[in-house]
Amino acid sequence: MNFLLHCCPVHHVMVLLFTTMVAMEFGQGCTQITTCVPGQPMINCSVVTHDSNSDPPIQITSYVLENIPPNSVIYCLNDSAFFDTPGTVTYAASSDFTINDAINAVLLIRSPNREADDQITGRVTAFDTPDQSEANLQVIIIDVNEFPPEFIAPDVLQHSLRFTEGERPTNSLVGRIQTSDVDIEDSESTVSFRIKGNGGDEFNVTRMTVGPISFSNLLYTYDSPLDRERIAFYQLTIVAVDSISPVMTSNPSLQVNITIDDINDNAPQFMGDHMFFIPEGLEEGVFVGNVSASDPDAGENATITYSIASSTFDREFTIDSTSGILRTSSFYKDLRFADNMRRLTVEVMAEDNGVVPLNNRSVFTVVVQRPVRFTNNIYMFELVENNNPLVTVGNVSASSPDLVSFYYHIESPGSDKFTIDRNTGKITVQESLDRETSPMEMFIIAAVYSNHSDLSSTAIVRIIVIDVNDNSP
Known part of the structure; x- marks a missing residue:
């Protein structure tokens, strides 16, 4: 076999490398096509062989690249390829081809489509009267990446999937993905995938081969089993990407929603304040405090029922099983507390409503406080009228039996004319008083526990305004 002209082997990828063609091999008028340029819209790279056995x-x-324009040059004729001593040579071509006599070239009549035919064949006949010679003509169509990959039968991978938390999908397999790409013969091996969306980094698409069959699997690759409390719902967007330049991506993408069903794997956890303050002698049903617990599970697994497991006297409090509100019982109002018995404990159990319920217990402290006591119930002070502002009127005094x-503070009225130091009880007048307008000022003061405002005591302050001779008859 004798090669007259040679170019490098051709693969179906876009980037093509060909050797430069020798100009003398072309017929007259066809020298404008001299090289095979990578990515050039019209590529002509021909090989001519002689085989005496064919x-x-x-x-x-x-x-040639697919989709080149109709009537593109695909081969430049050379008379010496057909005759040893050519004279006046004319040519003819079979269907799909035509001869351009002006440039002595073979033209492809139609624009080739690689997806319809991977090659077009025909014959070229050369006439040198009275001789004639024929050649087989084979046009290999090189694919151009013009179609994106597509998902095949997306119902194979259900759009909405459900798993139970605490498990891993079997062999981490979530579902199977099938794609096609009309530009690529073995698209399964050349298409890759991108996963975006909520929790997308916990999944991967892996190509697997079983015997002669290849397919792509969506796998759960996170280190830990599915956990609804961490992610309850995955919303994945899967995009298929081909491997041919220019890269093309699937449109539309594949949407996969995965719901994680809850199991009762969390016990209720108590939170908030664990100490309440109340006075002694309260009637039945008075609010003590609100016990609060939460459960990160869902549904009945997160519905909590409260109960009292134990308490100091076993029956001084009741609890609402739904809200967790502690109240005094009828037994509480009759209790008499010594100084060393003013801290009561209540152990509360919070239990969820799961099929196999889980519970937790916590101890709360109820401090029984005595109200603040003023030294006097009524305080009397005198102040001469026409006084200067910010003059001290007097002091009130209170004490806490429990050293809390x-x-x-001033309750009413009088806060516009007087102030009281919240720590010392010193009362100060803010403006000049006038006996003729108001001969006596009166208001209420309160001493309030910092940790429980309901345990306050009050006293009355009366200020007699003393007359001065500041008016003419």
Whole structure:
């Protein structure tokens, strides 16, 4: 076999490398096509072979990109390829081809489509009267990446899937993905995938081969089993990407929603304040405090029922099983507390409503406090009228039997004319008083526990305004 012209092997990928063609091999008028340029819209790279065992003995093979325009040059004729001593040579071509006599070239009549045919064949006949010679003409169509990959039968991978938390999908397999790409013969091996969306980094698409069959699997790759409390709902967007330049991606993408069903794997957890303050002698049903617990599970697994497991006297409090509100019982109002018995404990159990319920217990402290006591119920002070502002009127005094901090404040009225130091009880007048307008000022003061405002005591303050001779008859 004798090669007259050679170019490098051709693969179906976009980037093509061909050797430069020798200009003398082209017929006159066809020298404008001299090289095979990577990515060039019209590529003509031909190989001519002679084989004495074939009929006819001349084989012309031309490589062209699909979708080149109709009537593109695919081979430049050379008379000496057909005759040893050519004279006046004319040519004819079979269907799909035509001869351009002006440039002595073979033209492909139609624009080739690689997805319809991977090659077009025909014959070229050369006439040198009275002789004639024929050559087989084979046009190999090189694929251009013009179609994106597509998902096949997306119902194979259900759009909405459900798993139970605490498990891993079998062999981590979530579902199977099938794609096709009309540009690529073995698309399964060349298409890759991108996963976006909520929890997308916990999944991967892996190509697997079983015997002669290849397929792509969506796998759960996170280190830990599915956990609804961590992610309850995955919303994945899967995009298929081909491997041919220019890269194309699937549109539309594949949407996969995965719901994680809850199991009762969390016990209720108590939160909030664990200490309440109340006075002694309260009637039945008075609010003590609100016990609070939460459960990160869902549905009945997160519905909590409260109960009292134990308490100091076993029956001084009741609890609402739904809200967790502690109240005094009828037994509480009759209790008399010594100084060393003013801290009561209540152990509360919070239990969820799961099929196999889980519970937790916590101890709460109820401090029984005595109210703040003023030294006097009524405080009397005198102040001469026409006084200067910010003059001290007097001091009030209170004490806590339980040595708990408290503060003073003016309740009503009088806060516009007087102030009281919240720590010392010193009362100060803010403006000049006039006996003729108001001969006596009166208001209420309170001493309030910092940790429980309901345990306050009050006293009355009366200020007699003393007359001065500041008016003419």
